[in-house]
Amino acid sequence: MTTQVERAAIERALNDTVLRVTGPIAFALAPLYLLFAVAHSMLLPPAQAKIMSPVAAATAVAFLGLGAATRSNRVPRSAAHVAAAAISLAVWLNSSLHVFVAREIHQTTNLGLLVVGSAALFLSTRWFVLLAVITAASFAASLAALPPSPLAMHFVFYMMSAMVLAIVVFRARRTSAVRIEGLRVSEGAQKKMLAELSTRLQELFDNMRDGIVVIDRDARVVGAVSREATRIFGGAAAPGVRVAELLHPDEPEGGVERAALDEWIALAFAAAPAEWDAVDELAPRRALVAPGRAEARSLALEFRPIVDGDRVERVMMLVRDESEKHRLERAMRAQEESFARRLSAVRRLVAGGGQALVSFLRSAEARVTRATELARAPTAGDLGELFQHVHVLKGEADTFELEELRDAAEAAEQCIAAAQRSGDARDVGDAIDTLAERVRDARGLLVRASPIGEAILGQTTVDGDDVARLHDLAGARSDDVGELARRLASRPFGELVGPLVQRVPNWAEGEGTRARVEVRGANERIAPRVAEVLPSVITQLARNAIAHGIEPPEARTSAGKPAAGTVVVDCAPTPDGPRIVVADDGRGVAPGVAARMFERGTSTRDVAGSLAGRGYGLAAVAADLARVGYAIAHEPTDVGARFVLAPARSRVS
């Protein structure tokens, strides 16, 4: 069904058609009427020729003018039928005039020709009807005005036949023209609609965060490429280019990633739309473009089918550039690995007797303090002393495998040497500042690696037997000497539980889960008798936490907990002695078990594991603690299990 807009467009098109033929018709009729003008002057009686010949000549001139006007586009489209009517009326004027001047009924044949000719010229019903009415009226007027003739009836039928023929011709022409122009208008509208849709689709593509590339069954780019895809791939993302060429430009033909992509695309197009989920599982998810090069890009990929009926017609590839995120992740991972290596190296040093490292750091701090003083305004002699301090520091850093400190010392050495050569020591201060910074880093690393934290910096090596003897002799005294003897014999809490930091993750891994230890109050002092039993007690509680408490990572994640469990070991001072809490964030203790958990043979496990399950651990813990005046209690909590170890004379919970 045509709309009003389409009808208007069709009428405009019909006017165009009429205008296109009006000029040629005017030019064709002009010489004919010139001929009529000559013929009239030669063949008609002088009285008739005197009228008809000038009229025909004027008509010929008018036709020439009209033809020229239409050829030079001076006749607007809206005036097309006016111009066509001008031709018909000029012909009508000549024909009617000839009838009345000659007073012959057979001259009315021209009116019949006129109406048929008009049917072949006009495409507007209104204009055609107007011309037909004028012609019929003038024919009727002729019949009335001319003397009666036996041929009158013949010409009446002739005129009727001409009218019917003209109507048939006009209807056929207009119907065909309307249909043809209707199709043209409709096709134009569809093209316009498609162009608009295409523009909107492109805008949609361009506004999406992902780059979009459409792939055909030959594994080549087809159609529009989104702005983001053009940004990611540059000019390479053009129609006809193979997708493998976009994603793996460096790989040779037949390379493993190209082959995998091509085979997957072949599978994707061979699959039915209903099978897409299974096909999608085999799709590549990531591509590393130009690996190993500065312009390397990490792309996240997704694929969507474009379906036509029961087959995959195209595949849409969504591309997200994750290069920056990927670069940051790599940098962070490298930094974490470097830090873990350094920490591990220092832990090894501490485990092998951290005293040497502590001594080195003390001397390094003293050297850096002196070097900083010298670097303020160094004389030639100062530069020599500076070099000496830095050089010794470099050698010692090398011994302890403190690479960054060694590198900073070497840089400072080179800077001082340059200053000695040039006499310009402006950069020396900065180099010494950097060195001081690296010494502070090494100190921080040592504190972090030490199970007793900051306390390690104040420690010195003494003989254990001497300390025990001193405690035996003076430990019971209530004066300062007794206090000092007890303090010397005591152990920092962190030292007692330090080994758990590395052991707990290993035990957890063996049980199919993940866990870590968090030590609080590492500097609290533990009396020698308690210090003897505490490591085994806390070890047992930590093993129990892993064996019975910490769930597997999947179960923890489903329960909204972090994948790795945490065992907190917290030591806090009380007037009666340190109070220790061992807590985990696992599944907790079943109510039925809690009441009798410190009795022998109580276990929540049917089968004993490598860590726990025999039912003797907690009973032994309670007995060991009782021997040194401590008691253990299970304290109910919302998450996990919580055990409190406190001097028996104080309240345990």
Place this chain on the structure above:
Amino acid sequence: MASRPRVLVIDDDEAVLARVAAALEAASIEPIVTTQIVGTAKHLRSCDLVLVDFHMPGLDGASVVASLRAALEGVEERPSFYLFTSDAEAARTWKGAGFDGCLSNKGDDEHVVLQVQAALRTRRVRLASKAKARG
């Protein structure tokens, strides 16, 4: 939970094996690594992919692949065999030596993992196509 794909890596460089094994493990691919051809047959049936270094001293890649394939006589779902090399010259010979493909850029663990994943995908695509053809 679906079982992890298993990849056998044969290379004479232990450092390369350690690095590749860690990278594959991190990508949820189970690595089996060895510097020896002897004794690898027992792993072959359970592997999806076998990566073989072409330039192992005293070994000829083609004969290694042929002998490994021979050990799989009668097995329906055989692993895919890929040449594992950074040598562009050697990489061009994979087809002639009887491999199913070639993994390059041995020094870049991340790229190695992506290539292994691509090889595993190819294998799964081929198995899926074969199953579909059988109806």
